[in-house]
Amino acid sequence: MVKKNFALLGVNFASCYFWLWLGIVALPCTCFAQKADSIQKINQLNEVQIQQYRLTKQNLSPVPLQILSAQELMRINSLSVADAIRYFSGVQLKDYGGIGGLKTVNVRSMGSNHTAVFYDGIVVGNAQNGQVDLGRYGLDNLEEISLWSGQNSNLLQPAKAYASASAIFLKTKVPDFDQQKRYFLNADVKLGDFGLISPSVNYQYRIKNKLWGSISTNYIHANGSYKFRLTNGVFDTTALRNNADVERFRIQAALFGETKYKAKWNIQGYSFWSNRGLPGAIVANKFDYSQRIWDQNFFVQGAYRQDFNRVQLLFNAKFTHDYTRFVDPEYVKIDGFLDNRFRESEVYFSVAVKYDVNTQWSWSLSSDDQYQYLNANLYRFAYPQRNTFLNVLGTAFKTDRLTLQGNLLSTTVVDRIQALENPNDKQIFSPTLMFSWKIFQQHNLSIRGFYKDIFRMPTFNDLYYTFIGNTLLRPEFTKQYDLGLTYSTFFNQGKLRFVELQGDVYYNTVKDKIIAQPGANLARWIMYNIGKVEVRGLEINAKTGIDLRKGLNIGFGINYTYQQAIDVTDRNEDSFADQIPYAPKHSGSFLAKVDYKHWKLNYSFIYTGYRYNQKANLIYNYMEPWYTHDMAMGYGFKLKESCVQLNFEINNLLNQYYDVIPNFPMPGRNYRLTLNYSL
Numbered sequence: 160m161v162k163k164n165f166a167l168l169g170v171n172f173a174s175c176y177f178w179l180w181l182g183i184v185a186l187p188c189t190c191f192a193q194k195a196d197s198i199q200k201i202n203q204l205n206e207v208q209i210q211q212y213r214l215t216k217q218n219l220s221p222v223p224l225q226i227l228s229a230q231e232l233m234r235i236n237s238l239s240v241a242d243a244i245r246y247f248s249g250v251q252l253k254d255y256g257g258i259g260g261l262k263t264v265n266v267r268s269m270g271s272n273h274t275a276v277f278y279d280g281i282v283v284g285n286a287q288n289g290q291v292d293l294g295r296y297g298l299d300n301l302e303e304i305s306l307w308s309g310q311n312s313n314l315l316q317p318a319k320a321y322a323s324a325s326a327i328f329l330k331t332k333v334p335d336f337d338q339q340k341r342y343f344l345n346a347d348v349k350l351g352d353f354g355l356i357s358p359s360v361n362y363q364y365r366i367k368n369k370l371w372g373s374i375s376t377n378y379i380h381a382n383g384s385y386k387f388r389l390t391n392g393v394f395d396t397t398a399l400r401n402n403a404d405v406e407r408f409r410i411q412a413a414l415f416g417e418t419k420y421k422a423k424w425n426i427q428g429y430s431f432w433s434n435r436g437l438p439g440a441i442v443a444n445k446f447d448y449s450q451r452i453w454d455q456n457f458f459v460q461g462a463y464r465q466d467f468n469r470v471q472l473l474f475n476a477k478f479t480h481d482y483t484r485f486v487d488p489e490y491v492k493i494d495g496f497l498d499n500r501f502r503e504s505e506v507y508f509s510v511a512v513k514y515d516v517n518t519q520w521s522w523s524l525s526s527d528d529q530y531q532y533l534n535a536n537l538y539r540f541a542y543p544q545r546n547t548f549l550n551v552l553g554t555a556f557k558t559d560r561l562t563l564q565g566n567l568l569s570t571t572v573v574d575r576i577q578a579l580e581n582p583n584d585k586q587i588f589s590p591t592l593m594f595s596w597k598i599f600q601q602h603n604l605s606i607r608g609f610y611k612d613i614f615r616m617p618t619f620n621d622l623y624y625t626f627i628g629n630t631l632l633r634p635e636f637t638k639q640y641d642l643g644l645t646y647s648t649f650f651n652q653g654k655l656r657f658v659e660l661q662g663d664v665y666y667n668t669v670k671d672k673i674i675a676q677p678g679a680n681l682a683r684w685i686m687y688n689i690g691k692v693e694v695r696g697l698e699i700n701a702k703t704g705i706d707l708r709k710g711l712n713i714g715f716g717i718n719y720t721y722q723q724a725i726d727v728t729d730r731n732e733d734s735f736a737d738q739i740p741y742a743p744k745h746s747g748s749f750l751a752k753v754d755y756k757h758w759k760l761n762y763s764f765i766y767t768g769y770r771y772n773q774k775a776n777l778i779y780n781y782m783e784p785w786y787t788h789d790m791a792m793g794y795g796f797k798l799k800e801s802c803v804q805l806n807f808e809i810n811n812l813l814n815q816y817y818d819v820i821p822n823f824p825m826p827g828r829n830y831r832l833t834l835n836y837s838l
Contacts, residue, residue: 219562219595219605220307220312220595220607220645221312221562221564221593221594221595221607221608221609222307222308222309222310222312222593222607222609222641223249223307223308223309223641223643223661223663223698224305224306224307224308225247225248225305225306225700226303226304226305226306227243227244227246227247227303227304227305228302228303229301229302229303229332232298232301232304233298233806233835234752234759234761234791234793235750235761235763235789235791236761236763236789236790236791236808236810236831237298238258238297238298238349238357238831239262239293239294239295239296239297239298240293240294240296240297240298240301240304240327240329241254241262241263241264241292241293241294241296243298243304244264244293244304244306244327245748245765246716246718246748246750246763246765247306247718248698248699248700248718248719248720248746248747248748249266249267249308249696249698249720249722250264250265250266250306251264251265251266251268251741251742251743251746251767252264252265252819253265253271253741253819253820254819254820254823254825255438255819255820255823258294258353258355258379258381258383258403258405261290261292261294262292262293262294263290263291263292263293264293264327265741266306266308266324266325267308267324267325267639267665267667267694267696267722268667268692268694268696268722268724268739268742269324269325269637269639269667269669269694270635270669270672270673271289271290271291272289272290272615272618272635272673273323273324273325273613273615273635273637274323274324274325274326274327275319275320275322275323275325275326275327276291276293276326276327276329277319277320277326277327277328277329278296278329278331278429278460279329279330279331279425279427279460279462280316280317280320280328280462280475281317281460281462281475281477281507281509282317282319282320282507284479284505284507284529284531285481285503285618286503286505286531286533286543286545286618286619287481287483287501287503287533287618287619287620288618288619288620288621289618289620289621293327295407295409295431295433295454295456296329297357297359297377297379297409299345299347299359299361299375299377300331300332300359300361300375300377300411301329301330301331301332302330302331302332302333303328303329303330304327304328304329304330305327305328305330306325306326306327306328307325307326307327307328308325308641308663308665309324309325309591309593309609309611309639309641310323310325310326310591310611311326311328312564312593314513314521314522314523314553314554314555314564315464315471315473315511315512315513315523316473316511316525317473317475317509317511317525317527318509318511318525318526318527318549318550318551318568319509319527319529319549321525321549321551321553321566321568321589321591322549322568322570322589322613323613323615324611324613324637324639324667331375331413332361332363332373332375333371333373333415333425334363334364334365334371334372334373334415336363336365340365341364341365342362342363342364342365343362343363343364343837343838344360344361344362344363344836344837344838345360345361345362345835345836345837345838346358346359346360346361346835346836346837347359347833347834347835347836348833348834349831349832349833350831350832350833351381351808351829351830351831351832352385352826352829352830352831353381353382353383353384353385353403353826353829354380354381354382354383354384354404355379355380355381355831356378356379356380356381357377357378357379357380358377358378359375359376359377359378360374360375360376360377361373361374361375362374362375369416369417369418370414370415370416370417371414371415371416372412372413372414372415373412373413373415374410374411374412374413375409375410375411375412376408376409376410376411377407377408377409377410378407378408378409379405379406379407379408380405380406380407381404381405382403382404383400383402383403383404383405383436383438384399384400384401384403384404385399385400385403385826385827385829386398386399386400386827387399387400387441387816387824387825387826387827388816388824388827389441389824398441398446399446400438400824400826401436401438401446401447401448402436402437402438402439402447402448402449402450402451403436403438404435404436405433405434405435405436406433406434406435407431407432407433407434407435408431408432408433409429409430409431409432410429410430411427411428411429411430412427412428413425413426413427413428414426420465421465421466422463422464422465422466423463423464424461424462424463424464425461425462426459426460426461427459427460427461428458428459429456429457429458429459429460430456430457431454431455431456431457432454432455433452433453433454433455434451434453435451435452436448436449436450436451436452437450437451437452438823440821440822440823441822441823441824442822448489449487449488449489450485450486450487450488450489451485451486452483452484452485452486453482453483453484454481454482454483455481455482455483456479456480456481456482457479457480457481458477458478458479458480459477459478460475460476460477460478461475461476461477462474462475469514469515469516470512470513470514470515471512471513472510472511472512473509473510473511473512473513474509474510475507475508475509475510476507476508476509477505477506477507478504478505478506478507479503479504479505479507480502480503480504480505481501481502481503481504482500482501482502483500483501483503484498484499484500484501485497485498485499485500485501486498486499498536499535499536499537500535500536501533501534501535502533502534502535503531503532503533503534504531504532505529505530505531505532506529506530507527507528507529507530508527508528508529509525509526509527509528510525510526511523511524511525511526512524512525519556519557519558520554520555520556521554521555521556521557522552522553522554523551523552523553523554523555523566524550524551524552524553525549525550525551525553526548526549526550526551527547527548527549527550528546528547528548528549529545529546529547529548529549530544530545530546530547531544531545531547531619532544532545533619539578540623541576541577541578541579541622541623542576542577543574543575543576543619543622543623544574544575544576545572545573545574545575545616545619546571546572546573547570547571547572547573548569548570548571548572548573549568549569549570549571550568550569551566551567551568551569552566552567553565553566553567554566559597559600560596560597560600561594561595561596561597562593562594562595562596563593563594564592564593564594565590565591565592565593566590566591567588567589567590567591568588568589568590568591568613569586569587569588569589570585570586570587570588570589570614571584571585571586572584572585572616574622576623582622585616585634587614589611589612589613589614590610590611590612591609591610591611591612592609592610592611593607593608593609593610594607594608594609595607602646602648603645603646603647603648604644604645604646605644605645605646606642606643606644607641607642607643607644607645608640608641608642608643609639609640609641610638610639610640610641611638611639612636612637612638612639613636613637613639614634614635614636614637615634615635615637616634617632617633617634617635617673621673632673632687632688633671633688634671635669635670635671635672635673636669636670636671637667637668637669637670638667638668639665639666639667640665640666640667641663641664641665642663642664642665643661643662643663643664643698644660644661644662644663645660645661645662646658646659646660646661647659647660654705654706654707655703655704655705656703656704656705656706656712657702657703657704658701658702658703659700659701659702659703660699660700660701661698661699661700661701662697662698662699662700663697663698664695664696664697665694665695665696665697665698666693666694666695666696667692667693667694667696668691668692668693668694669689669691669692669693669694670690670691671688671689671690671691672688672689672691672692672739673687673688689726689728689739689774690726690728690729691726691727691728692724692725692726692727692739693723693724693725693727694722694723694724694725694742695722695723695724696720696721696722696723696724697719697720697721697722698718698719698720699717699718699719699720700716700717700718700719701715701716701717702714702715702716702717703715703716710755710756711753711754711755712753712754712755713751713752713753713754714750714751714752715749715750715751715752716748716749716750716751717747717748717749717750718747718748718749719745719746719747720745720746720747721744721745722742722743722744722746723738723744724738724739724742725737725738725739726739726774733775734774734775734776737771737774737775737776738770738771738776739774740770740771740772740773740774741770741771741772741820742770743767743768743769743770743784744768744769745766745768746766746767746768747765747766748763748764748765748766749763749764750762750763750764751763757794757795757796758792758793758794759791759792759793759794759795759806760790760791760792760793761790761791761792761793762788762789762790763788763789763790764786764787764788764789765786765787765789766784766785766786767784767785767786767819768784769781769782769783769784770782772820772821782818782821783817785815785817785818785819785825786815787810787811787812787813787815787817788811788812788813789808789809789810789811789812790808790809790812791806791807791808791809792806792807793805793806793807800838801836801837801838802836802837802838803834803835803836804833804834804835804837805832805833805834805835806832806833806835807830807831807832807833808830808831808832808833809828809829809830810826810828810829810830810831811825811826811827811828811829812828813828814827814828815827
């Protein structure tokens with residue numbers, strides 16, 4: 160009955176959403192419209208400004224920084240944040256297949272839980288399993304995705320931004336149009352293979368002077384049935400993936416304002432519903448699965464920033480409530496099948512202050528308080544509560560050519576559980592040092608580096624999940640070392656427009672590394688410690704743009720990662736000096752784009768080298784390399800005062816059958832069509 164009601168609810172959402180989307184697109188184009196020349200001029204200015212910002216920001220950063228802007232996100236063959244970050248170097252994506260499959264990211268083999276995700280500057284928390292599913296975040300309302308290896312170098316930020324080995328920042332689109340324009344509308348619909356239909360709407364409106372509002376919503380429906388190839392040495396067959404359907408609905412609203420004292424504030428409400436099947440592992444000739452999972456996520460968050468003469472203040476607050484229901488009809492219990500329900504609540508407060516001693520020297524102090532509580536209908540559940548207190552003291556010294564920055568993070572973790580003995584409180588101090596030096600005054604050639612010591616706790620599921628949780632699981636301590644070079648230059652004459660290069664070598668050590676390995680289905684994991692892991696790596700990124708002639712522009716980008724992530728726990732073990740699970744030695748991507756008048760062509764190539772899915776690097780655990788070729792073609796034109804764009808994508812052009820995780824096959828060749836309308 161519950162499943163039926165939820166399905167009917169999803170149908171109602173789909174119906175209401177379709178008419179809402181259709182009604183907004185059908186609005187008269189003349190309402191509050193500007194002249195076409197004015198719109199065209201604004202778009203050109205924005206494009207030039209974003210390109211300059213990206214190159215300068217990445218070149219001056221003391222830590223490796225990679226950015227995908229809104230313009231780039233529109234071009235690449237991606238449906239979610241998880242698809243987009245595949246183009247970053249040093250990233251391993253765990254993808255269990257299909258649109259609704261779980262997608263988590265691992266940066267520099269540090270583990271998914273060492274990569275924090277921030278939504279408009281505030282952390283996305285998940286104390287239950289620490290896995291932030293990046294597949295649930297679409298690209299339609301994002302202005303920018305940035306990946307910081309180490310930490311964001313901004314001093315005025317929450318303490319949480321210092322408390323991870325790397326960080327992904329998702330920046331949503333903020334109302335930004337001139338005084339003559341009162342609103343902005345962007346609507347699109349995506350149609351594709353596997354029953355995909357995904358309309359979205361983003362509407363921004365000027366309520367009055369210094370007060371703006373926005374609403375963004377997206378719906379996804381797909382049956383997830385795609386063909387895959389199965390080979391076991393005896394037979395070779397093609398089968399159809401089942402139980403990979405998904406239905407998702409997201410809506411968020413926000414208010415942005417400025418006070419007469421030049422303070423900026425915003426408040427956002429976000430709601431997300433999901434109903435999806437969990438496609439299981441293809442083992443022992445088992446193809447059909449019936450497990451399902453329902454997710455409901457709600458949060459409201461706000462930020463307030465006030466700048467004085469030498470002092471800047473930043474306040475953040477957030478309340479989150481997550482509900483997850485997992486049903487497994489195949490797991491029979493005495494009182495019926497498995498039906499697990501989890502409710503997680505979180506309250507988060509943060510205050511940060513920055514003081515500029517002079518134009519070159521600054522200090523900052525950030526304090527966070529995060530409370531998380533997990534409730535479940537499990538037998539002998541621990542009902543854990545966790546209070547996390549973070550305090551950071553930071554300083555930075557900057558000149559035209561030199562940047563020196565450091566901070567000391569204090570982490571206090573207090574766990575309380577029912578019916579069991581409470582664990583000991585944790586108090587850890589973690590230092591970070593960073594530098595960047597522009598070698599020549601007249602050239603943008605810089606050397607940079609950082610050292611970071613960081614600590615993370617096991618999650619609630621790791622410690623307290625009934626029948627699986629291991630209260631003896633040890634926390635994880637890491638040390639990161641990085642040294643790199645960056646170079647960028649612009650050309651005012653000639654066909655070559657810009658060149659940007661980044662190169663980094665790094666060395667990481669991880670003590671008591673926590674490894675997550677899926678069990679029979681996606682909701683059951685096996686967690687264990689590896690005593691010590693060493694990671695040595697090299698990252699190279701290069702970008703360039705060329706103007707061949709008027710109206711014809713091309714661009715290229717290439718990323719390459721070499722990584723040796725080995726287990727060095729015990730010399731007497733057979734797995735000593737073996738590559739850890741799922742860490743490829745070689746990986747990379749290549750992007751090429753061509754713009755000609757109203758036409759756009761995009762090509763991308765992603766490569767992941769061979770890996771092993773177990774600790775022992777044996778032939779039985781060997782996973783073959785995989786790669787994909789993707790292409791997209793777009794055409795845009797003006798329709799009175801509005802703009803229309805049509806984009807056609809071919810994903811996995813060569814129809815390669817591959818697994819990112821063993822026995823979880825990925826889709827072959829598939830197609831997607833996007834129609835976009837903006838006003």
